[in-house]
Every structure is written in C-alpha cells, then in structure tokens.
Amino acid sequence: MKVGQLSLDEFHALLIGQGLRVKMGPFNLSVQTRLPLLIRQLHQMYSHYSLAEEDEIVEFHVRVIPKHSIRQPLARLIRFEVDGRSPFPPVPVEQALATLEWGVNLVIAMRINHLLLFHSATVERNGHVLLLPAWPGSGKTTLSAMLMHRGYRLFSDEFGLMAPETGDFFPLPRLMPLKNQSIEIIRHYLPEAVLGPEIPGTLKGTVAHIRPPQASIERADEAAQPRWIVFPKWVAGAALRLESLPQSEAFLLLATNAFNYEVLGEAAFDAVTRLVRGCECRKLVYSDFDSALVALDELTDG
Amino acid sequence: MNSWYSSRFSLLRIESWESEFTVFQPESEKTHFLNEMGLQILVMLDQSPTSLEVLCRKLSEYFTLQPDAQFLRQVAQILQRYEALGLIERVKESE
Incomplete structure (x- = not known):
C-alpha cells in the first residue's frame, strides 16, 4: 500500500500513534510527529512511498516533536529525535521537514555499516x-x-x-x-x-x-x-x-x-x-x- | 647507525595503478597511497635491514638519480613516517 492511498486522517493517525512505517530503498523508517504542518507536507511529499509490512523490521525510529524553550518562550521550536536522542539543536517549526530529512540522512550515514x-x-x-x-x-x-x-x-x-x-x-x-x-x-x-x-x-x-x-x-x-x-x-x-x-x-x-x-x-x-x-x-x-x-x-x- | 626493516611486508595488500599504488595494511586497517619510490622503499627494506645511506644508494641506482643531501633528508622523512605508521621497524646496530 502506498502512502498516497491513505486519507489525510489515516495518515495523521499513524504519525501521531504507532508511527508511519515507510519503505526507503533497502531500509524501513518509522516516523512519529504531531505537528500538523509537517503531517500535511509529508502526506504530499511521501505519497509514492510504500508502507512497510507489519512483520518487517524497521531500522530507524525517528520523531519530530515540539520543543519548549525557557529562553525563547514565544518561539515555536521543534526537535528531531532518533531512538530518543537529538543530534541537532532545536529549530523553528517551519524547518521541521528539512530537519527530518537531514536527520534521516545523518542516521543512515552514522549507522549503516553493512554497505x-x-x-x-x-x-x-x-x-x-x-x-x-x-x-x-x-x-x-x-x-x-x-x-x-x-x-x-x-x-x-x-x-x-x-x-x-x-x-x-x-x-x-x-x-x-x-x-x-x-x-x-x-x-x-x-x-x-x-x-x-x-x-x-x-x-x-x-x-x-x-x-x-x-x-x-x-x-x-x-x-x-x-x-x-x-x-x-x-x-x-x-x-x-x-x-x-x-x-x-x-x-x-x-x-x-x-x-x-x-x-x-x-x-x-x-x-x-x-x-x-x-x-x-x-x-x-x-x-x-x-x-x-x-x-x-x-x-x-x- | 640505525637500520630499518619492513618486517610485515608480506602481509600488505598492494594494488598497482600504473605508477601508483594503494597499499592496505591489515594491522592498522589503513590504506596508504604510494608512488613508485614509496613502494620501492618498502620492497628494498623487505629484503634485509638497511641503513639510510645504503637505502639512498640503492634507490638512486634503481631510479637513476644523483643522490644529494636533500634526497637523503627526504628519504629520512619517509622512513620516519613509515615507522610511525608501523610499516617498517627500526633495527639497532647492536641487534
């Protein structure tokens, strides 16, 4: 099944719930987020990707979550996380898509050693x-x-x-x-x-x-x-x-x-x-x- | 007087690219890029422990060069580098 075959509501439910499990070449990626802007962008940009099967192993679990800053209480910031760790400093919410994509590339570059x-x-x-x-x-x-x-x-x-x-x-x-x-x-x-x-x-x-x-x-x-x-x-x-x-x-x-x-x-x-x-x-x-x-x-x- | 010896030359993986060479050193898992003279130094030191002066004489004969003080210094620097990389070992005369 393709991402594009999911309604925006179904897509939203996956991202805020267990995670969107999507095939990326030889890897499977799980993405979680509650950010409405990012969810809409991903629904369009990931539409051709296939969902991973239930029994398939997911190599990378990533999240994009809101980050509340005491120093910048009015700023709307987000943080990219992989397995609970955040390799980047928080960025404005508008940069969520770019941060997610760079984060996934970073994880591939850092973790893949069988290729x-x-x-x-x-x-x-x-x-x-x-x-x-x-x-x-x-x-x-x-x-x-x-x-x-x-x-x-x-x-x-x-x-x-x-x-x-x-x-x-x-x-x-x-x-x-x-x-x-x-x-x-x-x-x-x-x-x-x-x-x-x-x-x-x-x-x-x-x-x-x-x-x-x-x-x-x-x-x-x-x-x-x-x-x-x-x-x-x-x-x-x-x-x-x-x-x-x-x-x-x-x-x-x-x-x-x-x-x-x-x-x-x-x-x-x-x-x-x-x-x-x-x-x-x-x-x-x-x-x-x-x-x-x-x-x-x-x-x-x- | 010090001599140097390429004691683990046989373990090296050497690939030839015309006049240049890639050398994989299993112990360090490093790849080295050598020109013809760089490799020839290892080859000559594999045959027997050799002093700097004798090595320079052999190299100048092999490459048809006129050895001078600068050539001696350059080869000495290469030996130091190779020793630091574990490609060659220093052998004391008393040994």
Missing part, C-alpha cells in the same frame, strides 16, 4: 549505475534532479549504497533538498517537478525539497551494477570538460569521500579496487546544465 556508503549522487541509465561523487555544495542534488527528469532512474542525490561483496548498488530515492538559487533553476528547467514548500533560514539557507519521480520510487528494490564514475564540479562560466581520470586518483577520491571506508577496512579496500577497475572514470567541469546533460548522455549511451 559501503559513498557521498554521491547515484543514477541509473541503460541498466547501469552512474556514480557522481561530490562534496556538499558541489551541486550534485541539482544535477541529479536534472538527470532524473531526463530519463535517468534516481538512486539517490546523497548516497551511493554499495554491497561490498557483490558490487551491487541499491537505490535510496529520498526527498532531495534544493538550496537557494538551485530552487529557481529547477523551477525554470523542470516545471513538471513536484517541489515542497520553500523553507527559509536553515543552516544551508533556503531549502525546497523535490520529490523523486514515482517510477524511481517504485523501482527502489532494483539494484544495479556500476559502470561509470564521474566527479562533477560546477564552476561559474567554465567551458564543459568531461575528461578521463586516472584510476589511482579515482580510488583516492572515492576512499576519502566514503562515509565508512575506514570502518569497513579491508572489505572497503577490495570493494573500491573492484569498483574503480570495473568502471570508466571521468571528471566533469561544467557551468551549463544542458551541455553537461548532453555529455553524460553520450557517456552512458553505450
């Missing part, structure tokens, strides 16, 4: 995975939003989830936080994209989430093997360059970019070695999305 986690946008085309590893602020969310609306299947704008033993990558299509000028860029380029509310004043400025396409969410249990690794860099005014990258450099960049390379030790060493040896490695410098998309289409056509 190798790259800090990477990940998409699939022609049956194979294109990995776009990059640091925060490099535009990978915007680029993956462009790609997913141009025929690529979204795996994630944030994580490359790799099984170290098999090399399979797993989809984790979650809401994607566009920031600041990227919001207008996507509204202009992709008028068909479903965006959540603009949330000003976050630590990263104004944020608006883009909902992954239904097809990407519905195929979230279809893993794929990697074939291309492209390190993207947006540089204002730069001419397009898609150049071959030495494999040793790709190894170094991937190992330092992964969240849990050191935790996984030799398994990660073997996995990254196999990954790099089996993929075409490139670096991409671009300022114009259209030309970048053409270059990536050509790369992934074969």
